[in-house]
Amino acid sequence: MTTAQELRDKKQLYFDDVSVGQQMPPLVIGPLTPTHLFRWSAAIENWHRIHYDQSFAIYHEGLPNILGQGSWKQSILPRYLKDMCLPDGWPWKVSFQHRAMIVPGDTITVWASVTKKYEEEGLGFIDLDVGMRLQYDTETCPGKATIVLPIRGGTAIPYPFVPPKKLVSQ
């Protein structure tokens, strides 16, 4: 897990230093416990019992255990990309699908690999395959992301971020 001090001291990753095929440093979370799941349910006021009531999940719903929340997964991916871009890059967008269930005991490796890099309006864009892999290599949240990294000697990434018109789909 990343520490507060590591995020405070984070050195900038530059567009120039990234290459297609590169595996980005992973973020490992876990093993998850029922308490982690309960904490998330409480934080967002999601009272669905399949996430914290083991008897209900198993005996009423026929599930193998209480389940990790899709909403938690979709909050972890932007967090991972944010960390990757700090301090001056921008985690522009991420898309993903929910696949395999997460249950207590699982350890999750959040990962990304570079599929494309390109410049647009003087900004450096990096396309990534991303996901959250379980300890037995099953992918639970495959997706794609695009981040913007500073180019050495280039223009600063605007904040608030305004995507180049050419890259906006609608």
Add this chain to the structure above:
Amino acid sequence: MSQAPATGESALTPEVKAVIGVKAEKIEASFQWGIEREGLRIFTQAIMDPDPRYWDDAFAKTTKFGDIITPPIYCTYIGRRQRPGTEDPVTLAFQQNPNSDGIGGVKGAEGRGGLPPVPTHLKRILNAGNEIELRQYPKLGDRIFSQAKYADIKERVGKDGSRMLIVTMETIYTNQNDEVLCILRASGIRR
């Protein structure tokens, strides 16, 4: 398995096409006191993100953002919280059904700003994936507004020839200055 020919009438009827672009009411997702520090602490600790940009004022002032920031996706959850002064939805749900799953009947705030149903006979809904686009980090004190719309509806034919709809809902989250913070696009399969 080879592709079977499409069966039956198109599911993309004129009535379905008519809801593309329909917008829901724009609502204030946050409470009237806006984003506050304690809610931010609880949220960021639940995603196990110790980033000092979320809690260390002195450090936050040295960053390009100039102040304490909030994960943009936080916007998408604050509107689901129970609003002060409303009847306790959890108690109500279990009064109505002692075996409640905890979510059926727990209305909370989710009825606000909702879209009208898609007029289709296809009732089964499956998650087809989400996209989150980030423009700006919300700040402490920001008031968050959201507006949903049906961004797109397409027809697809399954391998068995059955027709289905891919419904994409887009929700734009803005602050009190009407600046876009993040855009959530959620796609669902109707079959």
